[in-house]
Amino acid sequence: MIDALLAAARSRVDGADALWRREERTSLAFEAGRLKTTGITEEAGVNLRVVSGGRVGVAGTTSAAPDVAALVDRARASAELGEQLDLAFPSTSKFPRVPTFFDRAANASLDRLIAIGQGLVERLAREGCQVNVAIEREVGETAVGNSAGAHGGYTSTGVAVTADVVRIASDDVLMIYDQYVGGDLPTDADLDALVRSIETRLEPALTIVTPPDGALPVVFTPGGLAAIVLPIEQALSGKTVLQGSSPLAARVGEQVFDTRLSISDDPLAPHGPASRPLDDECVASAATRLVEGGVVRAFVYDLETATRAKTRTTGNGRRGIFGKPGIRYTNLLVGESGHVGAQHGAPLLGGGLISDIQDGLVVDDLIGVGQGNVIGGGFSHPVGLAYRVQGGAITGRVKDAAVAGNVYELLKRIGGFGSDGRWLGSRWSPSLRLEGVSVARR
Amino acid sequence: MKDRLAAALKASRADYTEIRLERTWSSAVTFRGRRLETATVSEDQGGFVRCLDRGCGWGTASFTSLDALPAMVARAHELSRAVRLERPIRLADTAAQEADVALDLDGDVRGISLAEKKKLIEVYNGAMLAVSDAIVDTQAVYRDEVSEVWYVNSEGAALAQVRPEVTVSGTAIARRDGTIEKGLESIGLRRGWNSVHGLEERFRVVARRAADLLDAPRVQGGAYPVILDNELAGVFIHEAFGHLSEADFVYENPQAREMMTLGRRFGKPVLNVGDNGAAAGLRGTLPFDDEGTPTQDTVLIRDGILVGRLHSRETAAAMSERPTGNARAMSFRHAPIVRMTNTYIAPGPGGATLQDLIKDVKVGVYACGAFGGQTMLENFSFTAAWGHMIRDGQIAELVKDVVLAGNLFQTLDRIDHIAGDFTWNQMGGGCGKGGQFPLPVTEGAPHVRIEEILVGGDV
Numbered sequence: 058m059i060d061a062l063l064a065a066a067r068s069r070v071d072g073a074d075a076l077w078r079r080e081e082r083t084s085l086a087f088e089a090g091r092l093k094t095t096g097i098t099e100e101a102g103v104n105l106r107v108v109s110g111g112r113v114g115v116a117g118t119t120s121a122a123p124d125v126a127a128l129v130d131r132a133r134a135s136a137e138l139g140e141q142l143d144l145a146f147p148s149t150s151k152f153p154r155v156p157t158f159f160d161r162a163a164n165a166s167l168d169r170l171i172a173i174g175q176g177l178v179e180r181l182a183r184e185g186c187q188v189n190v191a192i193e194r195e196v197g198e199t200a201v202g203n204s205a206g207a208h209g210g211y212t213s214t215g216v217a218v219t220a221d222v223v224r225i226a227s228d229d230v231l232m233i234y235d236q237y238v239g240g241d242l243p244t245d246a247d248l249d250a251l252v253r254s255i256e257t258r259l260e261p262a263l264t265i266v267t268p269p270d271g272a273l274p275v276v277f278t279p280g281g282l283a284a285i286v287l288p289i290e291q292a293l294s295g296k297t298v299l300q301g302s303s304p305l306a307a308r309v310g311e312q313v314f315d316t317r318l319s320i321s322d323d324p325l326a327p328h329g330p331a332s333r334p335l336d337d338e339c340v341a342s343a344a345t346r347l348v349e350g351g352v353v354r355a356f357v358y359d360l361e362t363a364t365r366a367k368t369r370t371t372g373n374g375r376r377g378i379f380g381k382p383g384i385r386y387t388n389l390l391v392g393e394s395g396h397v398g399a400q401h402g403a404p405l406l407g408g409g410l411i412s413d414i415q416d417g418l419v420v421d422d423l424i425g426v427g428q429g430n431v432i433g434g435g436f437s438h439p440v441g442l443a444y445r446v447q448g449g450a451i452t453g454r455v456k457d458a459a460v461a462g463n464v465y466e467l468l469k470r471i472g473g474f475g476s477d478g479r480w481l482g483s484r485w486s487p488s489l490r491l492e493g494v495s496v497a498r499r
Numbered sequence: 500m501k502d503r504l505a506a507a508l509k510a511s512r513a514d515y516t517e518i519r520l521e522r523t524w525s526s527a528v529t530f531r532g533r534r535l536e537t538a539t540v541s542e543d544q545g546g547f548v549r550c551l552d553r554g555c556g557w558g559t560a561s562f563t564s565l566d567a568l569p570a571m572v573a574r575a576h577e578l579s580r581a582v583r584l585e586r587p588i589r590l591a592d593t594a595a596q597e598a599d600v601a602l603d604l605d606g607d608v609r610g611i612s613l614a615e616k617k618k619l620i621e622v623y624n625g626a627m628l629a630v631s632d633a634i635v636d637t638q639a640v641y642r643d644e645v646s647e648v649w650y651v652n653s654e655g656a657a658l659a660q661v662r663p664e665v666t667v668s669g670t671a672i673a674r675r676d677g678t679i680e681k682g683l684e685s686i687g688l689r690r691g692w693n694s695v696h697g698l699e700e701r702f703r704v705v706a707r708r709a710a711d712l713l714d715a716p717r718v719q720g721g722a723y724p725v726i727l728d729n730e731l732a733g734v735f736i737h738e739a740f741g742h743l744s745e746a747d748f749v750y751e752n753p754q755a756r757e758m759m760t761l762g763r764r765f766g767k768p769v770l771n772v773g774d775n776g777a778a779a780g781l782r783g784t785l786p787f788d789d790e791g792t793p794t795q796d797t798v799l800i801r802d803g804i805l806v807g808r809l810h811s812r813e814t815a816a817a818m819s820e821r822p823t824g825n826a827r828a829m830s831f832r833h834a835p836i837v838r839m840t841n842t843y844i845a846p847g848p849g850g851a852t853l854q855d856l857i858k859d860v861k862v863g864v865y866a867c868g869a870f871g872g873q874t875m876l877e878n879f880s881f882t883a884a885w886g887h888m889i890r891d892g893q894i895a896e897l898v899k900d901v902v903l904a905g906n907l908f909q910t911l912d913r914i915d916h917i918a919g920d921f922t923w924n925q926m927g928g929g930c931g932k933g934g935q936f937p938l939p940v941t942e943g944a945p946h947v948r949i950e951e952i953l954v955g956g957d958v
Contacts, residue, residue, distance in 0.1 A: 089751035095578040095587070096559030098832065099567070100545070119543050121564035138528070138538035138617050167581055187614070187752045201582035224752035228908050230876035300531070302634055302672065302679065329765050379541040380527075425880035429902065433679055437955050439904040441875040459904060459955060499722070499904070499953045 059202040062105055065125045067204060070107040070133060074146050074203035076337050076376055077103045080195055083435070085170055087190040090178045092171060102378030105129065105442070107145050109136040113361070117379040145363055146203035152334040152341045155325045156417075159241035160216035163196050169193045170194060173243070177220050180252045185260070187223040201339040216242055222255055231454075233258050233442070237328045238482055250479075251402035254404035258421060261406065261444055261451045268498040269445060269457035274417040274472055275460060276410045276446070276492040279481045281420035284491060286391060287427060288434045288464045289320065293347045295358035296384050299366050302432055304465065308353050315471040319394040320348040322357055322386050324372065326398055329388035338374035338382055345371045350394050359384045391486040393474040398485050408475020408488030412449045418496060419444040419451065419488075420460060437461035461495040501659070504651045505641045507568045513550035513576040515590065517652035519789060520546045522564065524609055525644035528617045530624040532636050538613050550575040551590075556582030561805040561832050591815035591822045593792045604663050606692030608643035616641050619695065620667060621755075627671040627682075627706035628781055633713060634706050637902070642927070643691070654879045656791035659821035664939065666927035667698065671706035675713045680899065682709035683884060684858045687927030687939065689782045706820065708885055711897060718886055718898040718954055724863035725903065725949045726856050729922045733942030734869040736772055737842045737930070739879045739907050740765075743824070744774070744799045744807075744931075745837040746814035756818075763805045766911045769847050772800040774809055776824050776840030782925055783840035783940040784931040787824070790835055794824035811837050829935035836933055843929040843943035847917030856916050856948045863889040864954055866901050880904045880955075902955040910952055918946035 058078045066073040079101040086094040102119040105128055114136025116128050174190045181188045190307050195215040202208035221234040235254045236242045243251070277285055287303075297303040305313065324332055324342035334342055338360045346354045358366065359374035375385035390397045407419050422441035429437075441457045444451045468491070475488030504518055521543045529536040544561040548571050558578030560571040569922075608616075624639035643665040650658040668685035682705030688694050727735060742748065749755040776794025778784055785794055790812050799807045811826035814837055826835035857865065869882025886892045886901035921943060929937030 091584060091586075092582050093584075094557040094559060094834065095581055096557075096561070096834070097574060097578065098561040100561070100563045100832070102563065102721075115537065115539055117539075117541055119545060119563040121566060134613060135537070135539050138535060138613055140535055155693065167578075171581075185754065187755075192510065225752065225758055228758060228877060230758075232876060242706055302636060303550060304677075379525075379543070380539060381537050404507075411590075423877070424875045424878060424904075425871065425873045425882065428880070428882040429900070430681070433677075437879055437900075437902060439880050439955075441878070453953070457906070461955070497720075 058103055059200050059208065062103060062125055062128065063202055065202055066105065066107055066129050069129055070109040072108040072146055073105060074201070074339060075105045076129045077178065077200045078197065078378070080197045081196045082193060083167065083170065084193045085174055086190065087174050087178050089187050089189065090182065092174065095167065095208065104376050104378050105132045106381065107132040107136055109133050111141050111226060112136045112139040113142050113144055114139045115381045118165065119378055142361060142364055146205040147207050147340050148205040149341065150207045150209055152209050153325055153336050155332045157213040157240060157333055159214045162194060162216050162240065162242045165194060165242055167438050171211065173218065173248070177248065177252065181220060181222055181255060183228070185224060188220070190220045192218050192424045195363060199201035201335065201337060203339050207339045208352065209339055211334055213333065214240055217273035218243055218251065220255065222259060231262055233262065236482070238480065239328060240330065240332065250404055257404050257406045260357050260440070262345060262442070262454040266445050266453035266455060268455035269418070269496055270498050271418050271496060272493045273496050274414050274490060274492050275496065276407050276419045276488050276490045278419065278421045278488045279477070279479055279486050280422055282486055284423045284426045284436050284438060285464050285489070286484070288431050290386065290389070293356050294357040294384050295366055297432065298356050299362055299446070304432065304434065305353050312351050313353050314351040314468045315350060316351045317393045317474070318348055318351045318468060318471060319392060319397050321346045321390050321397065322371070322373065322388065322391055326388040326390065328480070329483065330480060331387040336372040336374045337376040338370065340370050340372040342372050342373060354484060357384055357386060387483065389484045391484065392478060396474070402478065405477045406451060407446070408443070408477040410473045410475050410488060410490040411446045411451070414446045414449060417446045418455065418460070419446060434464040436464065458496060458498045467491040467494065500649055503568065504649055507572050508651050508653060510569055511550065511572045511576060511653065514553050515551040515577060515653055516572060517549050517650070517790070518546065518572070519828070520649045521646060523644055523646040525642070526608065526613060526616060528613065528620050528641045530620060530637065530639040535617065535629065538617055540613065546571065547828065547831040548572050548575040549834060550579045551588060552576070552579045554584060554587045555579045556584060557588065559834050589816040590812040593812060593822050596787060596791055596793065597657045598786065599659045599695060602663060602689060603663040604645065605690040605694055607645065608663065608665060608692050609645055623667060623699060623702045625668055626702045627669055630703055631668050631707040631710045633673040633675055633710040634671050637676045638670040641858055642666045646689065650791055652791055658787055658791055660786065662689065664689055665691055665695055667695050668927045669702050669705065670839045671709045673709035674711050678713055680709045680712035682706055685927040686925060687782050688925055689780065689784060712885060713898045715897040715899045717900045718864060718956050722951050723954050724860050725952050725954065726853070726863065726865045726889065727868040727947045727949065728865070729920070729944050729946060730924045731866050731869050731881065732844055732944035732947040733924045734872050735881060736844050736944060737839060737940065737942045738872040738874045738881070740772060741774070741839045741842045742874060744809055746808045746810045746818060747837040750814045750817045759805065759808065761805055764803055765800055765805050766803040766914055768802045769917050770800055770803045770847050770911065770914050771845035772843065773798045773845065774839050774842045775826070776889055778841045781841045781923055781941040785840070788835065789828045790826040792822045792824040792826065794840060797823045809837050809839065811835060827938060829938050833935050836935070838932060838938055839930060839940050841923065841941040841943065844917065844945065844947060846919045846921040846945045849921035851916065852918055853921060853946045856918055856946055857889050857894065858892040860889045860892060864901060864905060865889055865894055877907045879907060904953050904955055910949060913950040913952065914947055915950045916948035921945040
């Protein structure tokens with residue numbers, strides 16, 4: 058498909074690249090403990106980008122037998138209005154090896170997937186609680202090529218298992234959620250970790266306590282860290298840097314964060330849910346150290362933003378069937394320099410960071426993350442799921458509390474990195490303890 | 500297309516089968532600052548099959564290759580039979596409909612060149628950039644589509660619908676030194692090319708406000724009487740209450756059913772809330788939902804009392820209630836689930852004005868527009884786009900970082916005054932649930948007063 062498309066484009070445009078992707082998904086949904094829906098999805102499509110008259114255009118289709126000439130026409134029409142850009146496609150077809158396809162996942166029968174879900178439902182069942190479990194298994198095939206002669210591709214598998222427990226007691230609604238995401242089927246240890254992670258958060262949540270007040274130590278769990286990591290993710294994107302809105306744009310080489318903080322994007326990370334040998338623009342995968350020892354080192358780019366910024370792409374191009382490629386992180390690893398990306402730690406609420414906290418919080422989920430003015434680093438959110446720590450121990454769940462602060466201030470001095478490092482989606486991190494977070498009750 | 504559907508349906512051996520096919524033509528033009536980022540035309544197509552055998556689970560199949568339709572019907576049936584349920588899934592009765600519905604294309608967007616669409620959005624983008632030197636960045640997006648949808652089921656429903664959609668939206672970023680503020684405008688209509696002209700002033704207004712917010716103080720945190728403008732009141736009722744009224748949240752959970760018992764008081768008698776999928780000409784409007792049930796106006800809260808909820812055929816049967824036409828799917832990639840359409844707070848009696856709502860407020864906040872909102876079950880957080888202090892019954896200085904946080908049950912009960920100035924707010928974007936985003940919806944409300952709510956900013 059790619060070859061035919063590039064051949065058809067060759068004589069009519071200055072340059073082109075294309076992506077073809079086919080995905081087959083099997084999904085199961087257990088609702089209130091019962092398997093209610095079983096489904097499959099088969100989807101295939103092609104995305105073509107051309108450079109024509111020095112301008113870039115793009116077109117895509119999900120048609121099974123696309124009219125190649127018409128697709129090239131549409132991409133050219135898009136280029137007539139498109140951006141003027143001297144886009145140079147990569148020419149190498151040498152890519153690193155990284156496992157993306159797992160036979161066990163690809164060959165797992167429907168009965169095997171049902172058994173995984175049924176097992177989770179049984180282990181999570183509690184009096185007065187509703188248990189929902191969803192399982193999705195994907196088998197994919199990706200091919201990428203360009204008019205500079207590069208071509209590559211890979212097959213892949215992906216498995217996502219999500220579980221939530223909902224407990225409603227009069228007007229108190231408690232929901233505890235967790236997930237396993239990986240290329241292979243979850244092992245027994247992965248499923249144990251998922252169950253225990255929910256249990257360790259459910260038991261102490263049954264007691265509701267008064268929230269504290271003031272500038273306090275707060276442990277952000279890997280889930281709770283979303284609000285802390287989001288502004289940094291945005292600031293480390295080459296697109297934001299180009300646009301002039303990244304607070305880190307002019308600070309490469311500077312000590313901006315705690316000297317132990319490391320942040321990297323690694324498409325070759327072992328067990329990384331987003332691992333792959335090349336990106337969607339045919340660029341070989343390689344790790345990018347974004348922050349090392351608290352010093353800002355680099356930003357992530359795709360081909361177009363790199364061209365405009367007069368730098369090299371970091372292989373972070375991601376494209377769908379429709380629209381232009383854009384920047385996307387692969388596996389984002391956040392943690393203490395030298396200790397990042399280790400295997401799953403045991404689920405431990407508080408990450409082993411609370412024993413000397415006299416009064417503070419463990420925050421697992423915040424409401425409204427991503428609203429408002431994220432890029433500046435300031436945040437203020439009501440808690441979705443948080444626990445009070447008193448005298449070094451968790452005393453119960455707090456409601457009606459809010460936390461606020463500025464990410465850039467708080468990450469200058471990190472109170473500790475937890476022993477509970479784990480993947481949550483394609484981000485790996487342990488819990489982080491931050492000092493002097495503003496906590497308010499209402 | 501109809502013949503292919505009929506043949507595939509006839510060949511199905513499942514007790515119940517439904518098939519949806521879609522073909523969507525769309526185009527988009529995006530500016531970022533002065534730079535044109537993309538101008539594209541796309542064609543997307545595919546199908547969705549759902550089968551149900553008595554005593555079994557749902558089996559579904561979604562696919563992009565239409566030639567695979569007969570095979571996909573067989574697969575969905577096979578998947579249904581793979582699951583046995585002790586308590587069978589039942590579907591509430593709905594009269595099987597046959598209809599061909601083409602909404603007014605209002606200037607078919609397929610006949611307008613990309614160059615013309617670029618020219619239009621460039622004007623709106625330029626209007627934002629020209630407002631002030633403080634506007635350092637913009638994003639302006641034109642998007643349209645025409646979607647053809649065919650639906651059939653084994654109970655005799657046969658529907659063909661043509662749905663147009665057009666959206667123009669803009670973000671203006673104002674910056675001075677380290678301070679960054681933004682303004683958003685978004686207009687989304689179930690209309691066509693003829694309805695998106697002459698809107699420059701609306702884009703100018705949001706850019707001017709972004710620049711003005713640079714000098715505005717942060718609101719002082721605390722509990723205040725708050726008046727929500729029409730837009731924020733609409734977003735509030737959708738997010739904070741609407742999702743709880745979707746029956747799939749409660750139908751399998753005895754405790755949730757108890758919490759949402761019909762007859763429970765949710766607010767003062769002034770509060771009336773509903774969802775109307777049949778309202779004329781709105782973005783969330785459809786003649787039939789994606790199970791073929793006709794849409795309707797469903798009252799959810801009448802005089803402060805919970806009286807209704809939103810249903811699919813399955814949730815309605817499980818709760819012995821009637822389907823409301825709220826089973827919607829984002830596209831052929833998804834199964835229909837219970838969703839809102841056009842959700843509203845009805846105007847209060849007596850035709851009160853904004854002035855009537857603020858005149859006896861000593862110190863309060865007038866919260867306007869919405870940057871976003873999230874509900875986590877009974878707790879919510881909403882970020883207003885901007886606000887004004889209210890002092891001695893008058894609208895006073897502009898303030899920023901107006902974040903409203905609270906508990907749903909307490910807050911609904913504190914709505915004590917509702918104006919008569921109802922408007923539908925036709926925005927682009929849409930609602931997200933169960934991985935299906937953005938589903939076109941509309942929200943409507945008049946100005947609404949909440950006696951007391953926590954306003955964050957500085958906590």
